[in-house]
Amino acid sequence: MADPTQWVFWTPNLFVSIGGKTSWLAAVAAAKADEPLVVAGVLLSLVVIYLASKIGGEICVRLNLPPVLGDLVGGVVVGVSILKLLVFYAPGDAEISSTMINLLQSTAGLEPAAARPTFAAISEVISILSELGVIVLLFEIGLESELNELIKYGPPAMIVAVVGVIMPFTAGTLGLQNLFHVPVIPAIFAGAALTATSIGITAKVLAEIGQLGAKEGQIIIGAAVLDDILGIIVLAVVANLVKTGNVEVTNIAYLIVSAGVFLVGGIFLGRFLSPYYVALVKNLKTRGSVLISALTIAFILSYIGAAIQLEAILGAFAAGLILGETELQQELKAQVVPVADMFVPIFFVVVGAKTNLGVLNPAVPSNREGLMMAMFLITVAILGKVVAGFTVLTPGINRLAIGIGMIPRGEVGLVFAAVGSTTGALSESLEAAIIMMVILTTFLAPPLLRVVFQARSGEPLRSPVVESAKE
Amino acid sequence: MADPTQWVFWTPNLFVSIGGKTSWLAAVAAAKADEPLVVAGVLLSLVVIYLASKIGGEICVRLNLPPVLGDLVGGVVVGVSILKLLVFYAPGDAEISSTMINLLQSTAGLEPAAARPTFAAISEVISILSELGVIVLLFEIGLESELNELIKYGPPAMIVAVVGVIMPFTAGTLGLQNLFHVPVIPAIFAGAALTATSIGITAKVLAEIGQLGAKEGQIIIGAAVLDDILGIIVLAVVANLVKTGNVEVTNIAYLIVSAGVFLVGGIFLGRFLSPYYVALVKNLKTRGSVLISALTIAFILSYIGAAIQLEAILGAFAAGLILGETELQQELKAQVVPVADMFVPIFFVVVGAKTNLGVLNPAVPSNREGLMMAMFLITVAILGKVVAGFTVLTPGINRLAIGIGMIPRGEVGLVFAAVGSTTGALSESLEAAIIMMVILTTFLAPPLLRVVFQARSGEPLRSPVVESAKE
Incomplete structure (x- = not known):
């Protein structure tokens, strides 16, 4: 936490303060933010975020790609890589390279x-709004997770999920350590980021090509639900390893158990308590009781998740799972959607904006290792899930299609990258390589899924219904 | 902006830094926030805010009082006056008196x-979330303002509104200056806070007693709509006076004109451009297009409002008025409601939490002047509006009822108090006096309205429908 670069920031105040009262006051003034302009700057940042998200998202939908890619690429465009409209303060920077701050100086008198x-x-x-965005995102994912989906094709889905977590995690971590000499902690983190599966993207494509009800579709959805649960446990464990630096086996085992107990215990306690909760909410007479009581529970569990050195999003996800099983689910989902529409793009765009894709520019020789790492991660990301698909033994199943369906990392992969970035464990090039892996797997999965399902049935597929992207 | 008290904060770092590298690192570390715990603290603060808002609101609804009073009183309970769970950092404080920070230290390892x-x-x-809350609030108020309501009983409503702004403003400002020797700027601000009328509270009570469709009800609603518009112009002008300190007549005239032009010009430009906007939004295919495009417009206008040294909420209100006239109004309102449910309580609870009611404790002799000011403001607040009601010349009208209907200051009065507090123009006792005025007028209006309408009709009123508070 000790950051010597921050010294640069305070040094001017220190020296100016020696000069006497006037310059001392100037120094103190220099250390104080202009409050109304903080509000103005936050508003302007949100405008930039929403424009980037909407323009990017609309282009992606028209190209038949998941809108989340649009948020991410929109974020890259407005962020540190290109326009520098949405950049983040680093105490060590000698100059402020924010187009936004220049705008505040020229238009609002900063x-x-x-x-x-x-x-x-x-x-x-x-940054905090973006963190609230990922908490709302995981709450919504939890709310929409149908634990019942797991039951029908439980055994094959479970095997696909477990192999699909272990394979890319092991291959990714060991590969980065041995081929690229990445230290153990960032290697584990990057390996963990390879485990995620974005259920939303695959489910949407399967619905578009009319295969959501097929056996393969059901196994993919079941495995992806379980993957979310395994992934978030992996993330919580890995994030704790980064914070404490303790990678002993006993500690890891302890963390896996505590994350599992938190999640499973939360769900069981939730099942027990939720009738009382529903009865209470039905007696409330003020506006927004369903939403606010649900957010209160989500924030309390998120706080506990953060306080026990796991992750806030683990708590938000648990709250979503619990409340998703109550009879209030439908009403709650309808009210969470606008809140998620408002908060979640902040997270995705900020992830894109913070990613410096310049470190992957192939024209610069020192970037080649980062590029090699990106290519390695993408290969492992695809092969790891394809192998998992082939573990299904049920006859008459398109096993390649199952593997392909698990490929897109989407929003869940981004959550890993963002948590890794916050802990400071990842180097800039490894972080950019993870983001590239997320972008490419998310980008490739929809067309590949169409191809493998078409290859099996031999029939032309229903033309993709772009409208279905509008929920 | 120069705040010498901030010096106290930095002094330890300065001295420690002389001691050598280790203590220098310690000093730098001391100046850096623990990022994951900032997220945890924000989550915990939101939990406190929502619990205060819901418990307070539910109690008020059961006592047949407006829920906004519950938010405010809940805020007072959790804030600086009593529990100190939700308190705000002041650089000059020698010790941190935040129960929240103690909790983070004991439960989350801060x-x-x-x-x-x-x-x-x-x-x-x-603080910024609370500012976003008031921006969302004014956007929602704008969205729900029916400019058409003004037309039916336009002339009497206009007279009631104008007299109801001028009377309390003049009496309040001059009274504070002459009776209490308050300087001109805070006196103007407190006078401005007396001008507001909360349309929501009166409309709800009128609906409960079945008088919303009566002539009196229509005049009150028309006047309250206009009052919102006049009030926000007054607020923007007064806030600028505070920022610049320039109270010359030419400057005031210039500000009134520019705020009026901003609002009226925005509405006209909006009428001209809104068909293009509606056509654009209808072509968008990603999730949340209606909400996000509307928020983008609201935030852009808010930014312009702040950048031209008026107020961000003026822009948010204008955006609400403009979008409220488009055919998207219904869809948009449905989506803004959950966002408002989430953000607006933050604003009200924070206003309550920041109010130190201790300065009005009558047991302390030095507080007596603040108490006298509070009583004076409450008297002017009630009499000013009652007088305005008697300006209606239409025969057969219950003129007292109209004046009483204009009394509650509610959320609009709180916006004034909060803006005044942010600018630093108000003394602690004047601020607490304004809050007391808002609480008491809001508290008294519903029962008084029931009495005056009953007095006229001579019939017992419909029993108040508590359920109607649940929207």
């Missing part, structure tokens, strides 16, 4: 002396 | 060295 602290405050607020 | 910057970051984020 004083140069207040620029740094105002920039720092805006960055802090947008 | 290091004492990181306590101050973490507290500062949490306070910053919650």
